[in-house]
Amino acid sequence: MAGQPTNVRGTPVRSADLKKGRVFTTTYVPRIQYAWDTGQAIGRYLEELKNGRLIARRCNNCQRIMIPPRMFCERCFGPTHAWVVVKDTGTVNTFSLSYVSWDVRRLKKPEIPAVIEIDGASKGMGILHVLGNVSPKAVRIGMKVRAVWKPAQQRTGSITDIAYFEPIKGKAPAAKRTAKKPFKAKAKKSKSRKRR
Amino acid sequence: MRRVAVVGAGMTKFIHRALETPKELSWLAAKAALDSAEMKLDQVDCVVEGTAPDAFDGVHMNGEYLSDGCGAWKKPYLRCYVGGGTGVYALAQGWFHIASGLFDTALVVCEEKMSTCLPHPQAAFLTIFDNITEQPLKPNLLWIFALEMNRYMSVHGYSVEDIAKVSVKNKRNALGHPSAQLGAELTVKDVLASEIMAWPVHRLMVSPTSDGAAAVLLASEEVAKRVTNKPVWVQGVGWCLDSAYWTNRDLYYPDYVEKAAWMAYRMAGIREPRKEINLAEPYDPFAYKELHHLEGLQLAPKGQAPRLLADGVFDRDGDLPTCPSGGLLGVGNPIAAAGMMKLCELFWQLRGEAGPRQVPGRPRRGVAQAWGDLMQVGTVVVMGVN
Amino acid sequence: MKTPKNVETHVWRGGIPLESRYTAGLGGQIFFQALKERGELVGTRCAACKQVYVPARAFCERCFAELTEEVKVSPEGTLVSFTFSAYDRDANRLAEPVALALVKLDGATTTMLHRLLRVTSPEQVRIGARVKVVLKPKAKRTGSILDIEGFQLA
Numbered sequence: 001m002a003g004q005p006t007n008v009r010g011t012p013v014r015s016a017d018l019k020k021g022r023v024f025t026t027t028y029v030p031r032i033q034y035a036w037d038t039g040q041a042i043g044r045y046l047e048e049l050k051n052g053r054l055i056a057r058r059c060n061n062c063q064r065i066m067i068p069p070r071m072f073c074e075r076c077f078g079p080t081h082a083w084v085v086v087k088d089t090g091t092v093n094t095f096s097l098s099y100v101s102w103d104v105r106r107l108k109k110p111e112i113p114a115v116i117e118i119d120g121a122s123k124g125m126g127i128l129h130v131l132g133n134v135s136p137k138a139v140r141i142g143m144k145v146r147a148v149w150k151p152a153q154q155r156t157g158s159i160t161d162i163a164y165f166e167p168i169k170g171k172a173p174a175a176k177r178t179a180k181k182p183f184k185a186k187a188k189k190s191k192s193r194k195r196r
Numbered sequence: 197m198r199r200v201a202v203v204g205a206g207m208t209k210f211i212h213r214a215l216e217t218p219k220e221l222s223w224l225a226a227k228a229a230l231d232s233a234e235m236k237l238d239q240v241d242c243v244v245e246g247t248a249p250d251a252f253d254g255v256h257m258n259g260e261y262l263s264d265g266c267g268a269w270k271k272p273y274l275r276c277y278v279g280g281g282t283g284v285y286a287l288a289q290g291w292f293h294i295a296s297g298l299f300d301t302a303l304v305v306c307e308e309k310m311s312t313c314l315p316h317p318q319a320a321f322l323t324i325f326d327n328i329t330e331q332p333l334k335p336n337l338l339w340i341f342a343l344e345m346n347r348y349m350s351v352h353g354y355s356v357e358d359i360a361k362v363s364v365k366n367k368r369n370a371l372g373h374p375s376a377q378l379g380a381e382l383t384v385k386d387v388l389a390s391e392i393m394a395w396p397v398h399r400l401m402v403s404p405t406s407d408g409a410a411a412v413l414l415a416s417e418e419v420a421k422r423v424t425n426k427p428v429w430v431q432g433v434g435w436c437l438d439s440a441y442w443t444n445r446d447l448y449y450p451d452y453v454e455k456a457a458w459m460a461y462r463m464a465g466i467r468e469p470r471k472e473i474n475l476a477e478p479y480d481p482f483a484y485k486e487l488h489h490l491e492g493l494q495l496a497p498k499g500q501a502p503r504l505l506a507d508g509v510f511d512r513d514g515d516l517p518t519c520p521s522g523g524l525l526g527v528g529n530p531i532a533a534a535g536m537m538k539l540c541e542l543f544w545q546l547r548g549e550a551g552p553r554q555v556p557g558r559p560r561r562g563v564a565q566a567w568g569d570l571m572q573v574g575t576v577v578v579m580g581v582n
Numbered sequence: 583m584k585t586p587k588n589v590e591t592h593v594w595r596g597g598i599p600l601e602s603r604y605t606a607g608l609g610g611q612i613f614f615q616a617l618k619e620r621g622e623l624v625g626t627r628c629a630a631c632k633q634v635y636v637p638a639r640a641f642c643e644r645c646f647a648e649l650t651e652e653v654k655v656s657p658e659g660t661l662v663s664f665t666f667s668a669y670d671r672d673a674n675r676l677a678e679p680v681a682l683a684l685v686k687l688d689g690a691t692t693t694m695l696h697r698l699l700r701v702t703s704p705e706q707v708r709i710g711a712r713v714k715v716v717l718k719p720k721a722k723r724t725g726s727i728l729d730i731e732g733f734q735l736a
C-alpha cells in the first residue's frame with residue numbers, strides 16, 4: 001500500500017509565474033498605526049530609562065523584584081507594592097549571534113541578542129537586549145555585563161536609551177559556553193521491540 | 197463526557213508558495229478528510245477552524261473568511277488560536293463539541309498561507325514581541341529560538357552536533373510523506389555546514405515557511421462505530437500557558453508542556469508515559485525543540501533526550517519513534533496546519549495506514565504536541581486504538 | 583495603590599509593518615483570465631445545489647463539490663441594493679459621496695459589490711433597477727476586480 005495521505009493537492013507558484021503575470025495577484029499594504037498607552041509601570045520604566053536608571057517593582061507577597069516592572073503580580077494576582085531602583089549591570093543568561101535581521105536581511109557582523117539577568121532584581125529576572133563592544137567569539141553565558149547608555153540628551157524614554165550591554169572587564173565568567181564535543185552514541189542501536 | 201473518535205483525516209501538499217487561496221487550501225484538506233471517511237458535508241454537525249496570526253494569510257477576521265472553505269456554511273463554527281500551538285489545540289476544541297454531547301460530528305480544519313506575507317513571513321513575527329520594551333530592539337523570531345536552544349545546550353552540556361541529528365532523522369522520515377516539502381537524505385555534517393542564521397541555529401535546523409492545510413473529522417462513539425471499523429480514539433487533551441514575561445523564565449525546560457502533558461495523560465489514564473506511549477509527534481519547528489518537548493512530554497528524562505536520540509530510540513524503528521511523519525522540519529510548517537498534520541499522522545499510524553512511514557510493531561497509542569505563542573503554550577493530544 | 587508623582591503617561595507609537603500579496607486562486611484564475619482577456623464575466627455552476635457562483639469559485643460552499651463547469655453570465659443584471667457613502671475609510675467627509683451597488687448578474691445566483699457610476703443622489707436609483715457592467719478597455723485590464731469600472735443604470 002502506498003500509504004496515507006493519498007490524493008494530496010496543492011499547486012506550486014514559481015517566481016516566473018508571478019513575474020510573467022501568469023498568476024493573478026493583488027497586493028495590499030494595510031495602514032496600521034497605533035498609539036499604545038504605556039500604562040503606569042512601563043511609563044515609569046521608560047521615564048527612568050531617560051534618566052539613565054533601570055527600575056523594577058516588588059511584590060511583597062511573593063517577594064519578587066520584577067523587571068520589566070508591572071503593577072500587578074501575575075503569580076499572586078494582586079497589586080505589586082513598591083518601586084525598586086535596580087542596577088544597570090547583570091549576567092548573561094543566554095545569547096545568540098544573529099546573522100539575520102528582523103526582516104530577513106543577511107548581516108555580515110552579527111547582532112548579539114541576549115537575555116540579561118539584572119543585578120538587584122530577583123534571580124532569573126532578565127530583560128531582552130543586545131550586547132556590544134565584544135567579539136562574538138568571546139561571549140559566554142554567565143558573563144557579567146553593564147549597560148552602555150546613550151548620552152542624556154539623546155535619550156527618548158525607550159529601551160534603546162541603552163545602546164547595548166558590554167562586558168565588565170576583569171569579570172570573566174567561570175561558566176563554559178557549551179560542551180564542545182558531542183558524546184558518542186552507544187555502539188549498538190537498541191533494537192528491542194516491545195509494544196504494550 | 198462522551199468518547200470521541202477520529203474517523204477521517206486529509207491534507208494538502210505543504211509547499212513554499214501555493215496558487216490556491218487560503219480558503220481553497222482549507223477546502224482541499226477538509227474535503228480529503230470527509231472523503232476518507234466516505235462522509236458528506238451535510239453529515240457534519242459543526243466546524244472548528246485553526247489558524248495562527250492573521251498576518252500570514254493577511255486577512256483580518258481570517259476565521260470568518262475561511263469558514264466556507266472549512267465546510268461551515270450555515271453551521272455552528274468557531275475559530276481557535278494559541279499561536280503555533282493552534283494545530284493540536286484545535287482538535288481539543290473539536291473534542292469539547294462532541295464530548296459535551298452537543299454534537300455528534302465535528303470537522304476540524306487548520307490552514308496557513310505564509311507566502312502571502314511580504315517580503316518574508318518572518319517579518320510578521322516582529323509583532324509578537326512586547327511592543328514597547330522589546331520591539332524597538334528589532335528582534336527576529338530566530339532570536340528567541342536561538343536564545344532558548346543555547347540555554348538548553350548550555351544547561352545540559354550538549355553541542356550543536358548533538359542537536360543536528362534531529363534534522364537528519366526528520367528530513368529522512370519525510371521522504372516517505374507525499375505532502376512533504378523538504379524531505380532529504382542528509383548527514384550531521386551537512387546540517388552543520390549549512391548557514392548559521394542565529395548561532396547556534398543553522399539553516400537546516402529550521403523548518404521552512406509553507407502554505408498548506410490539514411483536517412480531521414471527529415465523531416461520537418455511536419457515529420464512529422457506524423461509519424468505520426477502525427476508529428482512533430481521543431484519549432486525552434491538555435494545554436497550558438506560561439507567563440508572557442519570557443525573559444523572566446529559565447528557557448531550558450518547558451514547564452508548560454509538562455503541565456499540558458500531565459493533563460492529557462491523566463485523562464488517558466497514563467501513569468508511565470515512557471512505557472505506555474508507542475509513538476510521538478512532538479513539535480519540531482527547530483531541531484532542538486523536538487528534544488526540549490520530548491523532555492516536557494515526559495518521554496525522556498530532563499537533559500537526556502539528545503542521548504536517547506543518538507542511541508536510535510527515536511528512529512522510526514526505535515523504541516519510541518518520534519516524528520515518523522517527518523515533522524515540521526521535513527514535511528513543512530504552515531503553522532496551524534503543521535500541528536494538525538501531526539494529528540493526522542497519529543491517525544494513520546495507529547490505523548496501520550502510514551505506508552512507507554509506518555512504524556513497526558502495531559502502535560496502540562500516540563501523543564502529538566504543539567507549542568507557540570511567546571515561548572509559552574503547550575498543547576497535547578493523546579490518541580489510541582481503544 | 584499610590585501613584586508615584588513622577589510618572590509621565592507615555593504613549594508609544596508604532597505600527598504593524600505588513601505587506602500581503604494574495605493569489606487569486608483556482609477560482610480566481612478562471613474569473614480574472616476571462617475578464618482580462620475576453621471582457622467576460624465567468625462563474626462556476628453547482629448543478630446539485632442549483633447555484634452559479636460569480637466570480638467563479640473552485641468549490642461549492644453548500645455541498646463541497648469541486649466546481650468544474652464554467653458559465654459565462656450576462657454583463658447585465660439587477661440592482662439588489664445600493665448606498666451613497668459620504669465618508670472615506672478614515673472617517674473623513676468626502677466632497678462627493680461614492681455610490682456603491684450590490685448586483686445580481688443575469689445567470690448568476692450570487693451578488694457582487696462594485697461602484698455605481700454616473701449617479702449623484704439616491705433619488706436617481708431604485709432597488710430592482712436594471713444595470714450593466716462598465717469595463718476598462720482591454721489594454722488597461724490587468725486581471726483585477728478594478729478591470730471593472732463599475733455598474734451603470736441600463
Ligand SMILES: [Zn+2]
Pocket residue numbers: 059060061062063064073074075076077
Ligand atoms: Zn507576587
Ligand SMILES: [Zn+2]
Pocket residue numbers: 628629630631632642643644645646647
Ligand atoms: Zn453544491
